[in-house]
Amino acid sequence: MVTDPSDLLRQHGIQVTAQRLAVLRAVAGHPHITADAVAEAVRAEIGAISLQSVYDALGVLVAERLLRRIQPAGSPARFEDRVDDNHHHLICRACGRMVDVDCAAGSAPCLTAVDDRGYEIDEAEVVYWGRCPDCVGQSRAPSNSDPAPPRRRRGQGNAHRGPDDRIKSS
Numbered sequence: 001m002v003t004d005p006s007d008l009l010r011q012h013g014i015q016v017t018a019q020r021l022a023v024l025r026a027v028a029g030h031p032h033i034t035a036d037a038v039a040e041a042v043r044a045e046i047g048a049i050s051l052q053s054v055y056d057a058l059g060v061l062v063a064e065r066l067l068r069r070i071q072p073a074g075s076p077a078r079f080e081d082r083v084d085d086n087h088h089h090l091i092c093r094a095c096g097r098m099v100d101v102d103c104a105a106g107s108a109p110c111l112t113a114v115d116d117r118g119y120e121i122d123e124a125e126v127v128y129w130g131r132c133p134d135c136v137g138q139s140r141a142p143s144n145s146d147p148a149p150p151r152r153r154r155g156q157g158n159a160h161r162g163p164d165d166r167i168k169s170s
């Protein structure tokens with residue numbers, strides 16, 4: 001039951017604009033997209049749009065609960081249109097890839113705090129941090145005694161490279 005995005009906006013009393021529609025489409029097509037990436041996608045679709053306009057549109061859509069905003073620690077906010085449930089997220093520490101994971105406990109997990117301290121709780125956020133399969137595969141079993149070996153040799157390690165290593169590039 002895919003609702004027409006224009007109808008969706010009208011149902012929520014939001015004025016339908018090309019920019020808002022394009023923002024909605026961008027997020028629908030790329031779950032967990034950043035505002036910067038939304039701006040890029042929208043520009044590709046309808047032409048120039050300022051980052052501020054993108055933020056404004058995202059703000060309106062989040063306020064009306066058409067989009068959900070996820071704010072992982074230490075990374076830009078991400079946006080998704082899967083708003084009808086209380087799913088969680090897996091985030092890779094290495095590459096930042098974020099994927100959905102269904103709630104382990106039910107439709108609204110952990111809302112019943114052990115002690116609510118008098119707060120009226122309306123949301124519990126669960127983020128699983130770790131490394132995605134690709135990143136785990138790239139660096140199997142890093143030893144704890146070895147502090148983060150450099151993965152790229154950019155600006156270092158050139159001494160032992162012969163001139164033949166250099167492939168002509170433009």
Ligand SMILES: [Zn+2]
Nearest residue numbers: 092095132135
């Ligand atoms: Zn990763």
Ligand SMILES: [Zn+2]
Nearest residue numbers: 080082099100
């Ligand atoms: Zn999600």
